[in-house]
Amino acid sequence: MTYWEVKQQLFSMESRAGVAATPGALPYYVALSQLLGLTVVAMTGAWLGLYRGGIAWEGALQFNVHPLCMVIGLIFLQGDALLVYRVFRNEAKRTTKVLHGLLHVLALIIALVGLVAVFNYHRQKGYSDLYSLHSWCGILVFVLYFVQWLVGFSFFLFPGASFSLRSRYRPQHVFFGATIFVLSVGTALLGLKEALLFKLGAKYSTFEAEGVLANVLGLLLASFGVTVLYILTRADWKRPPQAEEQALSMDFKTLTEGDSPSSQ
Amino acid sequence: MTYWEVKQQLFSMESRAGVAATPGALPYYVALSQLLGLTVVAMTGAWLGLYRGGIAWEGALQFNVHPLCMVIGLIFLQGDALLVYRVFRNEAKRTTKVLHGLLHVLALIIALVGLVAVFNYHRQKGYSDLYSLHSWCGILVFVLYFVQWLVGFSFFLFPGASFSLRSRYRPQHVFFGATIFVLSVGTALLGLKEALLFKLGAKYSTFEAEGVLANVLGLLLASFGVTVLYILTRADWKRPPQAEEQALSMDFKTLTEGDSPSSQ
Known part of the structure; x- marks a missing residue:
């Protein structure tokens, strides 16, 4: 084959595999999600610093480690882990998977x-x-999250699972991942409300500064959740299948006559 | 045309249009959702009756109208309205739409x-x-719900909107509908928590019967939400496009060369 032929073949493989330009609006939504996520983390820190005496591992301030860790781990990082397949659209599937698992x-x-x-x-x-x-x-959310991770790891990163098993489990993994994320946001809101009512009690109704700050934090938490889910579920923002995967999927289809896997 | 020819034509239209048997597991999931939804309504009533003195429009018991109405309206009926397109799979699209709007x-x-x-x-x-x-x-949820209804009505039931406009708005309508439903469930949980903490205060931590009942109600509310969303988002449970719509979509495609609409 001449260079020109190889080049042409590559081009046709790429266009079949959908290695296309990133959808126009996606980066703006991703930027919005990161802005919201970082604001939520910063505002949780500010709330704990300004109204709850800050953070320490020993003594009464140990409680404050809880909301901060949960917001960083189960809200911000979990949300970002869901976005990995939308943000890294043209990296090798394996790299993206590993990043998703690590986050x-x-x-x-x-x-x-x-x-x-x-x-x-x-x-x-x-x-x-x-x-x-x-x-x-x-x-419940913590246990579900741990189980989801274990099952996800053994299906998608561990080499054992067959191709057809993976493609049948994939939609379940995506649905339960999104569900656990939503439940995490809901649980955070319940915790925030609990922390407010235990401390402020009837003063909550006098629009105390702490109450207003925490309400705004609650709305921002919900907005981060909605933005992440919007990016995740928009059909035309799904990750395009790649040349390697397509070829593989063709091979397996020929071999097994199973259903073709939909890309994550 | 002979009867046989008509019959055959009908059969070919139906199979093209995907008037297929209902997916095997769908009825069980719908039954589960209804069981959960009705349990949530009954349990809210029981909670208000047993621990909050029942319901009345006048006097101090007027407050109790609030949680009951919200659970019936914004949880149970809203959830069921989302399921209409999955349950009534082979009715005329217009009938299904009207039922969805009415609920x-x-x-x-x-x-x-x-x-x-x-x-x-x-x-x-x-x-x-x-x-x-x-x-x-x-x-916020109430205003969003009202706006979503108005916009949905003017796009899908009012005859003005063009076919391509409808098919471009449809995914947004579905996403925001699901989001408003999730936010409704979250808001109900926050309200339940508020009602508990205002009344029980420190007694909440002694596993008072009311607290435990309300916690179980909270978990059932979340389970109803998850079940409805599972039915709604499962790709192979989507409503198949019908003969009339397919024919229409063909006509419009030929006329406008627009994108083909995905079925709700």
Whole structure:
């Protein structure tokens, strides 16, 4: 083959595989999501610093480690892990997968620190554990998140799972991933509300500065969630299948006559 | 044409149009959603009856109209309105649309009654309005829901909008519909938490019966939300396009060379 022929073949493979320009509006939505996410993290820090005495691992301030870790891990990093396949559209699938898995591991570790902090604090103070709706939702979300990670790892990163098994599990993984993310945002809002009502009580209704700040933080948390889900679910922003995958999928289709996998 | 020819033509139109058997598992998931939805409504009633003195339009019990109306309107009926296109798969598109619109109107009216109840109650008691995160989220959700209904009506039921405009707006309508539903569930959880903490305070941590009942209600609310979204988003459960629509879409495609609309 001449260079020109190879070049032409590559071009035709690329256009079939959809290695196309990133959709025009996507970067703006991604930027918005990052702006919202970072604002939420910063505002949680500001709330804890201004109205709750800051953060420490020992003593009464240990409680404050909990909301900060949860917002960084289970909101910001979990949200960003979901966006990896939309942002890195033309990287090798394997690289994207590894990044997706790593971000989730990081989120899981930070959330675990946040979990240990609140249980430690409760023990120190002699409070009971796991009595509130926030704590029930929280422990459920954490367990689901861990299970989702394990199952995701064994299907998609571990080499064992067959191609058809992967393509049948993929939509379930995506749905439950999005669901766990939404539940995380909801649980954070419940926790924020709990922290406010325990401290402010009836003063909440006098528009105390802390209450207003926390309400705005709550709306921003919800907005981050909605923005991430919008980017994730928009059909024309899905990751295009790549040349390697397409070829593979063709091979397997010929071999197994199974259904063709939809790209993540 | 002979009867046989007509019959054959009908059969070929139907199979082209995807008038197929309902997917096997769908009815079970729909049944589960209805079981969860009705349990949530009944349990809200039981909670208000057992622990909050029941319901009345006059006096202190007027507050209790609020959670009951919101759960019936913005949770149960809104959720069911989203499922109309999955449940009535082979009815004429127009009938399904009208039912979808009517269920949303009913939900909106019931929610409005719930909204009036809480504002009335606050005025009676001299409480301030709209200070909490629950109220901010609630008023936002109500306004968004009303706007979504108006825009949906003018695009899909009012005869003015063009075919290509409809098919471009449809994915946005679906995304924002699902988002408003999720926000409604989240707002209900915040309200439940608020009602618990205001009344129980520190007693919440002693596993009072009311607290445990309300926590279970909260988990069931979240489960109803997840089940509805699962049915709504599963790709192979989407409503198949019908003969009339397909023919129409062909005509318009030929006329306008626009993009083909995806079925709801």
